[in-house]
Amino acid sequence: MCEQRERVLDYLYNEASAASRSELEEHFLACDDCRDDMRAFRRVREDLLAWDVPEPASVWTPFAPAPVVPWFRQVPAWAMAAAAGLMFVVGGAGASTALAIGSARGAEPAVMAAVPVAVPAEPALDAQAIASLVRQELSSARAETTARMTPVATAVPAALKLDAATERRLLAQTNQLVGASEERQMSLVRGFLFEVALEAERQRRDDGQRLGALQAQVNQLQDYVNQLLVLQQTKVQ
Amino acid sequence: MTSDEELVARATAGDQDAFSQLVARWERPIYALAYRTLRREEEARDVVQDAFLRAYRGLKGFKGEAKFSSWLYRITLNLCRDWMRKQRRAPVVQVSEGTDPLDLADQQAAPTESVEDLVARREMSAAVQVAMADLPEEQRMAIMLKEYHGLTFQEIADMLDCPLSTVKTRLYQGLSVLRRRLERQQAETARLRRATWESTT
Ligand SMILES: [Zn+2]
Numbered sequence: 389m390c391e392q393r394e395r396v397l398d399y400l401y402n403e404a405s406a407a408s409r410s411e412l413e414e415h416f417l418a419c420d421d422c423r424d425d426m427r428a429f430r431r432v433r434e435d436l437l438a439w440d441v442p443e444p445a446s447v448w449t450p451f452a453p454a455p456v457v458p459w460f461r462q463v464p465a466w467a468m469a470a471a472a473g474l475m476f477v478v479g480g481a482g483a484s485t486a487l488a489i490g491s492a493r494g495a496e497p498a499v500m501a502a503v504p505v506a507v508p509a510e511p512a513l514d515a516q517a518i519a520s521l522v523r524q525e526l527s528s529a530r531a532e533t534t535a536r537m538t539p540v541a542t543a544v545p546a547a548l549k550l551d552a553a554t555e556r557r558l559l560a561q562t563n564q565l566v567g568a569s570e571e572r573q574m575s576l577v578r579g580f581l582f583e584v585a586l587e588a589e590r591q592r593r594d595d596g597q598r599l600g601a602l603q604a605q606v607n608q609l610q611d612y613v614n615q616l617l618v619l620q621q622t623k624v625q
Numbered sequence: 626m627t628s629d630e631e632l633v634a635r636a637t638a639g640d641q642d643a644f645s646q647l648v649a650r651w652e653r654p655i656y657a658l659a660y661r662t663l664r665r666e667e668e669a670r671d672v673v674q675d676a677f678l679r680a681y682r683g684l685k686g687f688k689g690e691a692k693f694s695s696w697l698y699r700i701t702l703n704l705c706r707d708w709m710r711k712q713r714r715a716p717v718v719q720v721s722e723g724t725d726p727l728d729l730a731d732q733q734a735a736p737t738e739s740v741e742d743l744v745a746r747r748e749m750s751a752a753v754q755v756a757m758a759d760l761p762e763e764q765r766m767a768i769m770l771k772e773y774h775g776l777t778f779q780e781i782a783d784m785l786d787c788p789l790s791t792v793k794t795r796l797y798q799g800l801s802v803l804r805r806r807l808e809r810q811q812a813e814t815a816r817l818r819r820a821t822w823e824s825t826t
Binding site for chain 1: 652653656657660661666669670673746749750752753754757768771772773777778790793794796797800801803804807808
């Protein structure tokens, strides 16, 4: 059993410094145990998301309740944009991937540690195939987000006539959906990035030829993950 | 958005509305923590109510050396532990198994979620709850604070009064156990599905 196995957690939960991240990535290339843990723990983390919590009635009654802001005013602008289906613009033949966000206000500098993209080499898996995998992954993420957000968009006008309790319930539900959807997408994309990077590194070692397109793909994906992270930071509590 | 620290300062000075805002902000996470720990809605609500009352009364003693949320989490965990000690047993997993379509329709996360997806989600949720319930309490706590509350290793260490390395060990062991249980559970579900399918065809 690998002596460094617990360090997988630093990587898994994004608590490793940039230096130790690249060290770990080196290690993953060589260590089957850690690579296996990494993949399995990612799946466990996704499974854990399934355990949700029933909506509680508010427990705080000692004071008069704070005025209720209608839920649709608490939904951040970007979520509305997402609801309107503006979340992703995925390019076609050129495999260009872009992300249009309604309003990522207060966008902070990218927070995700750099994903090592080894300059990849003559691939067993060619650039086209990788690009197509990336496109599939993104478009299914997009479909999922759109599917989940559309009801929110259609609920907005109706909500204008709702009572306060229903508004609160809807707000909570919306936030939960947004959270779950983001988290899942991030987890998917992160997992995929990890696989791509590993694959690329393996290929580089096999052969010294370059594969610039893959680098670009991964950079774009990384931007995408960063933007998701920014979105998550700006999400209302 | 007003920071927790600012709201705490105002609440300490007697501003009740500031405290209500803190409640509105932290009620859900605190409830989620209590609910997942006790796995009972009633008791979780009681714990949350009690936690906020204690926090309110203890505001003057809260010097801000920790984050307000950490302090609140800690109060909540202690209350949960007290409750479990009183019961002298770990809480029982209560997973409702009803698959009545009308009942299910109420629980769809979104109108677009298919009944099949919902059933799968509920199966997974039940599997997760059972697997989590079997973990030793300290591993379960570490996983809960990490996975559902996004605390850092250091924050968890502070909250559970143990070294950072212990937190990582508990997390690693907990994840490894969950992995084995969930993989076995998924294999079992698949086997049952196949058996059901074969017996009906
Ligand atoms: Zn290793």
